[in-house]
Amino acid sequence: MASAVSIRGLHKAFGPRTVLDGIDLEIVPGELVALLGRSGCGKSTLLRILAGLDREFDGVATVPGTVSVAFQQPRLLPWRKVWRNISLGLHKPDGRSVALKALEEVRLPDHADAWPLTLSGGEAQRVSLARALVREPDVLLLDEPFGALDALTRLAMHHLVEDLWAEHRPAVLLVTHDVDEALLLADRVLVLDEGRIVAEHHVDLPRPRRRASVVEQRTRVLADLGVDVETAA
Numbered sequence: 001m002a003s004a005v006s007i008r009g010l011h012k013a014f015g016p017r018t019v020l021d022g023i024d025l026e027i028v029p030g031e032l033v034a035l036l037g038r039s040g041c042g043k044s045t046l047l048r049i050l051a052g053l054d055r056e057f058d059g060v061a062t063v064p065g066t067v068s069v070a071f072q073q074p075r076l077l078p079w080r081k082v083w084r085n086i087s088l089g090l091h092k093p094d095g096r097s098v099a100l101k102a103l104e105e106v107r108l109p110d111h112a113d114a115w116p117l118t119l120s121g122g123e124a125q126r127v128s129l130a131r132a133l134v135r136e137p138d139v140l141l142l143d144e145p146f147g148a149l150d151a152l153t154r155l156a157m158h159h160l161v162e163d164l165w166a167e168h169r170p171a172v173l174l175v176t177h178d179v180d181e182a183l184l185l186a187d188r189v190l191v192l193d194e195g196r197i198v199a200e201h202h203v204d205l206p207r208p209r210r211r212a213s214v215v216e217q218r219t220r221v222l223a224d225l226g227v228d229v230e231t232a233a
C-alpha cells in the first residue's frame, strides 16, 4: 500500500542550527500518528515541511495526496462569517451547503452566520476542523490544535476528532505536548528529540480509550521524554 506520508533522511537547518537531523517516517493511509517532544525540538518544523509551507530542506518528504492543516490558533478571518471561512478557496458552487454539512459534523449546526470573534475558543477550533475537513484531505496535519483549550473542552475535542477520523479516515499527524492525548488518540506515538525520532510506541488498545487504560504506556512514553514519574512533582 502506498504511504500517505513518506519521509526519508530529512534534514533541516536554520543557519548553523540543525533542527531535524535525519528523520525517516512512513504513515499509511488512515493511520493516526502522534508526535511528541519537548518545546523547540522541531515538531512544527516537520509539520510545516509536510504542509508544503517550507521547501528548504534536504532529503525526501512526500505527501502524494491532499493535505489540510489545523493550527493551535484557529486563524479564522474575522471579516468573514463562519461558513465563508470554511468554504473559502473551495471553488465549489455549493460552498454554503458544503460548509453547513461540515458544521453539523463538528456539532456547530447553528453557527454558519456567526462572526468568528463571537465564538469561544473551542467553537473556533471546531470551525477550523470543519475548514480542514471540507477539503477531504488524505492527510490531516494537526499542530497542537487543543493546546489553548481548557481541560473539559479538550476532552470534548478528543471525542470529536476520534469520531471525525473514524468517519473520514484521513491519515493524521497530530503534534502535541500531551502524553495522554497522544495515547488516547493515536495508533502510534513518536517521540522527537534533538531532531531525531528516538522512540516509537504502538498503541493497540481498543477505542474509545479511557485515561485509566493508557496509564501503563504513559510511564514508558514519559521515560522517553526524560521524565521520571517517580520523582516528577
Ligand SMILES: Nc1ncnc2c1ncn2[C@@H]1O[C@H](COP(=O)(O)OP(=O)(O)OP(=O)(O)O)[C@@H](O)[C@H]1O
Binding pocket: 014, 019, 037, 038, 039, 040, 041, 042, 043, 044, 045, 046
Ligand atoms: N524560521 C525560523 N528561523 C530560525 N529558527 C527557527 C525558525 N523556525 C523555527 N526555528 C527554530 O527551530 C527550532 C524548532 O522549532 P519548532 O517550532 O519546530 O519546535 P517545536 O517542537 O514545534 O516547539 P513547540 O513545542 O514549542 O511549538 C526552535 O529552536 C526554533 O527556535
